[in-house]
Amino acid sequence: MTDSGERKEQLAANLAKVEERIAKACAAAGRSRGDVTLIAVTKTYPASDVRLLSSLGVGQVGENRDQEAGPKAAECADLPLTWHFIGQLQTNKAKSVARYASYVHSVDRARLAAPLGAAAVREGREIGALVQVALDAEGDPAAHAGRGGAHPDEVPELVDRIAATEGLRPAGLMTVAPLAGRYAGDARAAFARLAELASLVRAAHPAATMVSAGMSGDLEEAIAAGATHVRIGSAILGTRSPLG
Template sequence: MTDRKTELARNLARVEERIFSACAAAGREREEVTLIVVTKTYPASDVRLLAELGVRHVAENRDQDAAPKAAECSDLPLTWHFVGQLQTNKVRSVASYADVVHSVDRVRLVTALSAAAVRAGRQLDCLVQVALDAESGNRGERGGVSPDGVAELAAALDAAEGVRAAGVMTVAPLAGPFAGRPRAAFDRLKEISTGLRAAHPAANMVSAGMSADLDDAVAAGATHVRVGSAVLGVRPRLG
């Protein structure tokens, strides 16, 4: 366990240095960027070690893994983020532990999240997931709504109880005009965020960047970066 904590501390320090350097290069303060550690496939024991090392934001992408882990770590001062594609039949569970849902990509999901949040007596921050590789009106291969659908979803969120439009999220596309161009993709997301905030001033979160491209995301103005393998190591194969 001590060796694992040392490993995590070393990896966190490297990631912190990357974020700090990217902020400095962009003329930003380090405090403008929140590190979210994506703990998918890793045990609750790692979450506890991360908390001991000062991590306050963790993320999961599968409810069947996240729900028991969040329950086991409910005594820790953590903000839980759900970052995976979300099916409506998992919403009630996710709303019981997640503080922020990054993957809102359809009105039906807004309705389900609202009902679940109200039932649980909770308020959920929700990000509209933007599929920069999507054709107009279609969802991208990793989920998400096309840029011209962002305003509708944000309006639906702010009209519903128990949820609020907190910003936007994207994953650097593997196809389309932004393939292999993460900085350009994140610049486009920042543009979308700026437009959204004109109508929803509180929707100021910009969730972008992972282990490979967090530097580009910070340069483009991301407020939250989602980092897994750079902190936790190469993920074990799922059986």
């Protein structure tokens, strides 16, 4: 394990490379760099890395698992960070997630809205909820079996449910480039489809402006399609262990 000085240098170098990629992608798409927010996904990495990233100017942090995110957020409570929960969320974890997450990117079913909203109200908070869209389900329901995300046809009703739930506000849409179905292997087309759905959502809910798409391997395609938030893990923190 490297000492904190060496680790900070590693993170700074990786962060600079990611920032350069984002800036180039924005320029190629005719967008301002300020149009895209970087979320550093720190799953499997310690709170010490979160502290180093904060010292390097990172203000948005993403986590996938509540059992890891909760303690990490508590340990870093003194830092000026916004926490994004981006993993699959079970209803029995809503109370815990509501304590630290300002945004939940993975609302994919109506029955999750009520417990998440109620938990936010108990915490005296309002959570920005994004609908996770399962683009692999479009045209090929079998490709989506067992995976998280709402079918594209379900998105408008689910956003309406979020808007009607105390403690929540509709923040936008999220997706992961699908590995199966119509858009398999074509991240650009998948993200373009998400942008279409996001436009429809904004027509009914103008404040739902977030389009969360793109990770380490496909952030350029996401930005070209209009992503407002990219979720970057390994390109900043390094390759995770197979168990991560």
